[in-house]
Amino acid sequence: MVSQTKITPAQFKKLSSIVYKESGIVLNEKKYNLLVARLAKRMRLKNISCVSDYIQLISDSPDEFKEFIDATTTNHTYFFRENKHCEYMIRTLDNTKPLKIWSAASSSGEEPYTIAVQLLASLFSFSIYASDVSDSMLKKCRRGIYPNDRINKIPLPLLHTYFQKGKGKWQDHVKVKPEVMKYVTFDKYNLLSDMPCDQFDIIFCRNVMIYFDTPTRQKVVTSLLKALKPGGYFFVGLSENLHGLDHGLSVVLPSGYQKK
Template structure:
């Protein structure tokens, strides 16, 4: 990229991505963005970034904007990433939630589930702590901005290299090898405890009931401060009193005007009153 028109096109692209998703793309990511967008240009037959962006801006269906955001966003995740969150959740379930005996299912929201490892890890950790019968009291909503990632979530198929962080006891119980491949499929019994939905954290949230825990890990770092504050405020509103918020290892609510209680690094609790 060297011309002023290229620079202007990249600025337009950043503006579209921010408006659509809140994700901030710094100049240091220009080459990565151009590489990823180049694949879209070739597939759609556009010769220049400017021509492609004209297509995005005139597409009334919104599909082109969604495809653009999907192309430039990074989906990095793994099973049991940041394991202290799952340890905390399992102990919480076995003590606090078990003692309260909720009359309704306990609801957990994986708000940026990527390719599905997070919600499946949540359920594996809970079942290992509580047993399969008790797991029926839990429902996990898993949402993501990327429709491409949600397709992978629903397939629930992962290559052998990706399942290594899963404890052996969970691998044996919840994963089945796919004959003729180096991949494994998550058990249907576990899949049925998750509801996968497409959702933009900057858009409307159609869920009507509150959640007992929300996972939003390594997402806030891509937003500017005002957007972070708006999203955290909305999480607070959607958490039941005493509900927990889990965020990423490089994120913090320090300095936010909010009613969260600090429990441990990256773990917060909505104050009960």
């Protein structure tokens, strides 16, 4: 049965290698159960009971390969997660100067929309470029509909102003209002292989590099910093830091840096 899926050491090594090569994410032995759970779900959907058959499928089918990468690299997030960085921006920056912001690895969109509603409420002029490697996540971002368990930390005045309450089959969801969505542009971007083609005042790359090894973190940081304007800010997740990397940034708050 797929529900009792087991992966041999050789299969785990092969699947982990595939994920690392495509996304830079390291799936070590501690991630065995996570990989099994995500793999079993894909196998169940494809009505496949043998792991070796599924490995062959992702080798033969680009579409299923993409679904597998999505399934194994997507992580749960929510609105107003680690909001101290955004609070720092609003407290520190001049709201009369337009800001160009990049939310890299934006997952299902909660981060860029969290930034957008706060900047709108504080009368900033801004645009947000939000990117992710996952097509399924980008689809969710553009739809802008989220279950209620993602919105618990949104202050009520902002929730009432910038979100619509769902009805009928969507009664346990909210939708980001169009006046917020127009400030955010979503695009597919691979942090490992794509090169930035614009310059930004602020770059968020949070809660993704924790899954990378040191060489991959260095590669990603070097690439992203090419897109950061002098004096610009670079934010990583609160469980992350840039220790041991060559970056030339100054620390301005925990997990927050500024380019000289």
